[in-house]
Amino acid sequence: MSFLVIRNLTARLKGTDQRLLRGVSLDVAAGEVRGLVGESGAGKSMIGKAILGTLPKAVEITGGEILLDGTDLLRLPPARRRSLIGATAALIPQDPLTALNPSRRIGGQITDRLVDILGWTRARADARARELLDEVQIPDADRVLGAYPHELSGGMRQRILIASAFAAEPKLIIADEPTTALDVTVQKQILRLIGAMQARHGTALLFVTHDLGVVSKVCQSLSILYGGLVVEDTLARDFFAGPRHAYSRALLAATPKYTDPQASLVPVPEAVLAEVQAEVAAYDGRAT
């Protein structure tokens, strides 16, 4: 069984009948990278937050299962759930500047988690931080561990967050648009770094993005979301050979492609939007 299994997950805005996730099911096996793709508002980040238990208070999970190594997170008491997530899952966030505390040095921000959640000694955590910086190819570890976030470049900060995510050897990492704030050359380095780390550690990786170009470089499988509904769940290779769903095809045509300027950056046609919206409505009809 896959390390992360989500079955029929539904969520809504608390106190309303506004549905946010509509029966989402997906699997991520150890060593697998799955892309979670959709436009803003499709619910892709929300799935990551549902797993990590960091949903905003206004969002309420109304059904389904999130199995982490066979244990249903939604049926655990909160304290047990937090300690299980802390020990087995981690997040690589989107914006490396807001994710780091601006008034604290880098070193402590990597090691706190190890000391506080896993109960490591300071010395062991410090040694691990050095090892990790080496692994994410940051030279001059001493200077960087003693630096404040503003002293480092965007790419360097994202490396720190990758190091921090892998610090406790998690079994599952959720990367939420980790390269959207970076320029293409740095993005390439960071994606290759994430890929290499993930492969070496055999981590299950859920990669949230709206960029199908990025998906084609790092993911083996992907789920396409629209309005909280999974419209296509497929292997990356099959997807790029020919998406099955009209909405997925439109999304692929909207993706910038400098080699073919005429056939890229095409807005999703109204007819396709109407089709996928009808599917969302049909789901709602079945669910009520």
Next chain:
Amino acid sequence: MTDLYTVTDLHLSVPDLTRKPILGPAPRIEILKGISFALPKGKILGIVGGSGSGKSTLGRAMVRLMEPTAGSIGFDGQDITHAPEATLRPLRRRFQMIFQDPMSSLNPRHRVGQIVQSPVALHGLADPQARMLEALDQVGLGRSYANRFPHELSGGQRQRVGIARAIALRPDFILADEIVSGLDVSSQAQVLTLLERLVADLGLTLAFISHDLSVIRRLCSHVLVLHQGVIVENAPTAQVFARPQADYTRDLLRAIPLPDPDQPWD
């Protein structure tokens, strides 16, 4: 064809305050190191480069939000390099800017109508409200949006408000600084299509700053590639993509992830 902008040997440096001694001046960091190009009227110029290449600084110097240290910027035959604010004021209507982050560049407490209308009134132009409504129509939002607040809009819609605010003043030139990088691909496509149409319909000249060469290829007729404050490539778009001259341009092109698993990516 006449040039709207003529930029000659432009230098811009800022004080490096992290290295400032307690007494005495801070050492200076050179951001632009001798930039020269001309932008003909009616063209769309793409300005590309990585973070820290100086592309936004160049844009800000062109609309004189920053003052160059040396060299010159000519706008429609007038030297604006060191023009004082009083001289710039009447020109400011003619060069407008659209910002990267539509959320932080729109006042959250003002309604869309007010956001688009107040610059028109500020410049003392006739009938600000009519111009505001016309601009909302032109960007495809429709007049009913005049009463909404920015937080009620999606990212793509907010960026349309930014565009409406710029075109309501009927400018000659618009600087668009990474205006689609925060949007998802489908909204990107819509905003680019809109921009393309407006440039043609309104006879605008546009400088489009981006780190994304795919977007540049779609929109721009001419490209400047900036690297560490220097122009490494200045050529028509088709030529940059077919035969990139600079190593840096080739690196940039190779780093773009195409939606194709067979693209060599190393």
